[in-house]
Amino acid sequence: GDSVTQMEGPVTLSEEAFLTINCTYTATGYPSLFWYVQYPGEGLQLLLKATKADDKGSNKGFEATYRKETTSFHLEKGSVQVSDSAVYFCALTAGGGADGLTFGKGTHLIIQP
């Protein structure tokens, strides 16, 4: 079945550091790929998405590129802030009508001032 693997946390960085959170997937067909974020005390919310190969999703300074050849969708940000501290989930939908998300386990990101 479909699956998502993302790097284990917690990931601890200093403010203004460069961020990469790795995500790889296994899926049949052509999935759509997502990054969701859960800030402390808040619900899950969409951060960015990409629906086909070579698409780049971006939002709030975060970027991720859909790489079909490496089945990856790594999340990057050039300069993180304390307010980026959260749990980040990589996810996919297989499409074809059944559109439930398949999530990775999540990566807890901690940004220190």
Added chain:
Amino acid sequence: EAGVAQSPRYKIIEKRQSVAFWCNPISGHATLYWYQQILGQGPKLLIQFQNNGVVDDSQLPKDRFSAERLKGVDSTLKIQPAKLEDSAVYLCASSSDGSTDTQYFGPGTRLTVL
């Protein structure tokens, strides 16, 4: 625009008891999802509705879990009887038309089974 509403926010029950969760999606959203999130893991899809019909319930433990979406609006998820391993956060999400459309999540119901 009001978000996805869920109730109750917290529930504590004894094993073998029954429990029900309620979800009201964003107005006009045709697709509704229930997910189970066990501590330290990502959410897992339990069931997907399109209007009031079931699209995918392949991961729903049907011997103890049931869900309905009468009239294609709000939805109820029930567990009967509950087991210790059902302790989790139950998330409801909705989207306007499934597929690649954004899913909007509610705050969740945290269930503890003792």
